Amino acid sequence: MNAASESLVDRKQHVDTKSSNVCLEIHELSLHFGATQVLDNVNLRVHEGETVAILGESGCGKTSLLRIVAGLLVRTSGSVRLSGKSIDSLEASKRGIVYLDQDALMFEHLTVYENIAFALRIAKRPSAEIDSKVQQMLRAVQLEDHATKRTWQLSGGQKQRVAFARAILASPRVLLLDEPFCSLDCRNRAIMQQLFLDLRQRYLITCLFVTHDVKEAIVVGNRFATMSGGILKQYPTSLAFVEDETTGAAAERAFWAEQGQIL
Amino acid sequence: MQNKRKRTILIFVLVFLPYASLLILSSGSGWSFPRLFPDRIDFAPWRTAWSGRYTLLMASLNTVVMSIVISLASTSLGLISGRALKRQESMFWLFVVYLPFVLSPVIVGTVLYDIESRLGIVSSILGVLIAQFMFAYAFATVFFYELWDSRIQRLEQLVQTLGGDSRTVWRHAILPSASGLIAVCLIQTSIFVWLDYGLVSALGGGNVPTVTLLLFSYLREASINQASQAAIVLLVGSVLACLTSAFFMKRTRRRLGEQL
Numbered sequence: 001m002n003a004a005s006e007s008l009v010d011r012k013q014h015v016d017t018k019s020s021n022v023c024l025e026i027h028e029l030s031l032h033f034g035a036t037q038v039l040d041n042v043n044l045r046v047h048e049g050e051t052v053a054i055l056g057e058s059g060c061g062k063t064s065l066l067r068i069v070a071g072l073l074v075r076t077s078g079s080v081r082l083s084g085k086s087i088d089s090l091e092a093s094k095r096g097i098v099y100l101d102q103d104a105l106m107f108e109h110l111t112v113y114e115n116i117a118f119a120l121r122i123a124k125r126p127s128a129e130i131d132s133k134v135q136q137m138l139r140a141v142q143l144e145d146h147a148t149k150r151t152w153q154l155s156g157g158q159k160q161r162v163a164f165a166r167a168i169l170a171s172p173r174v175l176l177l178d179e180p181f182c183s184l185d186c187r188n189r190a191i192m193q194q195l196f197l198d199l200r201q202r203y204l205i206t207c208l209f210v211t212h213d214v215k216e217a218i219v220v221g222n223r224f225a226t227m228s229g230g231i232l233k234q235y236p237t238s239l240a241f242v243e244d245e246t247t248g249a250a251a252e253r254a255f256w257a258e259q260g261q262i263l
Numbered sequence: 264m265q266n267k268r269k270r271t272i273l274i275f276v277l278v279f280l281p282y283a284s285l286l287i288l289s290s291g292s293g294w295s296f297p298r299l300f301p302d303r304i305d306f307a308p309w310r311t312a313w314s315g316r317y318t319l320l321m322a323s324l325n326t327v328v329m330s331i332v333i334s335l336a337s338t339s340l341g342l343i344s345g346r347a348l349k350r351q352e353s354m355f356w357l358f359v360v361y362l363p364f365v366l367s368p369v370i371v372g373t374v375l376y377d378i379e380s381r382l383g384i385v386s387s388i389l390g391v392l393i394a395q396f397m398f399a400y401a402f403a404t405v406f407f408y409e410l411w412d413s414r415i416q417r418l419e420q421l422v423q424t425l426g427g428d429s430r431t432v433w434r435h436a437i438l439p440s441a442s443g444l445i446a447v448c449l450i451q452t453s454i455f456v457w458l459d460y461g462l463v464s465a466l467g468g469g470n471v472p473t474v475t476l477l478l479f480s481y482l483r484e485a486s487i488n489q490a491s492q493a494a495i496v497l498l499v500g501s502v503l504a505c506l507t508s509a510f511f512m513k514r515t516r517r518r519l520g521e522q523l
Binding site: 092 | 414417418420421423424425426427428431435436439440
């Protein structure tokens with residue numbers, strides 16, 4: 001194992017895919033829009049606590065894959081299983097899967113506190129429990145001073161934190177992130193990536209993370225896959241992903257090595 | 264600078280002169296040609312207008328009730344059907360919704376007259392309400408059809424993936440996003456009923472007292488005091504509705520600007 005892959009393992013929570021249970025299983029999933037094949041026989045297994053980073057260019061089918069898993073889009077064929085049970089016929093609201101896209105959508109009529117408490121409120125949890133969990137989460141995402149603000153008073157990065165906090169407090173079995181940081185500037189993106197790693201470790205989140213940024217994929221993923229023309233290609237190890245010329249990770253690594261940084 | 268002031272004064276005069284004339288016409292008595300102003304200006308003609316069986320007061324109340332009923336029904340149903348229409352993207356149903364506006368109101372009124380006379384509801388308030396609802400509902404559906412952009416749809420999906428049922432989707436995604444436009448639609452549809460004359464006269468047969476109907480009957484009788492009083496009531500209601508509508512439009516635009 002070379003320096004690049006060692007640094008990856010050091011920085012992230014290691015998930016033992018042999019001992020942990022399979023949380024999400026996508027089996028021979030296909031999607032057609034008329035004659036256009038959007039997804040072609042996609043197979044993927046995601047273990048509990050694992051983050052699979054899916055890298056791909058715009059329009060390659062990444063978003064469609066996430067939307068089918070979330071129950072927001074109907075597949076043409078194949079199946080999606082959660083902890084061994086088929087969820088194909090379940091409505092989006094009953095799947096326990098939260099989908100976040102690049103725009104941190106806010107409930108403008110609610111405060112930051114109420115936005116974060118949203119899932120707990122609709123689940124009718126006791127007030128004391130809601131307050132305790134929301135306060136804890138506000139500290140975790142460093143928004144304690146903004147709890148009573150309206151969301152339109154927040155910056156883009158702060159809105160993204162609220163979106164994350166709200167999603168995590170819904171206790172999702174799988175969190176689907178569709179290029180969540182692509183609208184942020186470099187500094188905020190790095191901060192959010194670190195925050196994601198911290199929250200993932202603290203709340204043991206199972207995650208499918210879609211991005212078109214190689215560096216981001218390397219930073220957040222435990223395991224890696226690329227998507228092109230609706231076909232998903234998985235890598236058995238981080239090293240295989242980093243060393244594959246087609247992912248662009250090798251070029252990225254070489255660039256940062258020249259700058260004196262190790263990916 | 265001076266030009267700007269002159270222009271402002273001119274606009275002010277042009278807007279308020281008809282109101283001033285109407286006020287004088289409605290309150291004056293003993294006015295004979297060719298004098299510019301009446302002999303006496305007081306509120307005696309107004310007191311007369313608000314008394315008696317078929318008064319302006321009764322017609323105003325009747326029109327207000329009709330406006331409220333139609334605006335509430337058409338806006339709430341238009342919100343639901345506008346959403347359904349956007350989701351289906353059916354050209355056929357879109358055409359059906361536009362149909363009342365494609366055909367002349369006179370033709371629609373004539374067709375409705377025939378149907379309503381067979382049903383025995385012509386010359387009744389129910390008959391007029393059904394006809395007005397047809398137009399207001401079509402307007403509300405088209406109005407809300409454009410509301411469902413991708414942002415609201417994604418907000419609905421967010422609520423769903425966070426575990427919310429359809430009631431939560433309406434409460435937290437749709438209604439807050441559409442609140443300003445709902446207010447505007449309520450006002451627009453109520454203005455339509457408030458100012459409607461064609462349908463009321465064609466289908467009401469003179470048995471449904473409204474302010475517009477009263478205004479035209481006063482004009483036919485050459486009762487200048489009462490006609491101008493009815494015109495003032497009609498205009499004040501419309502101006503208030505327009506100002507409220509402008510307020511909500513401005514608020515909605517500001518909120519959308521903040522979101523962008």
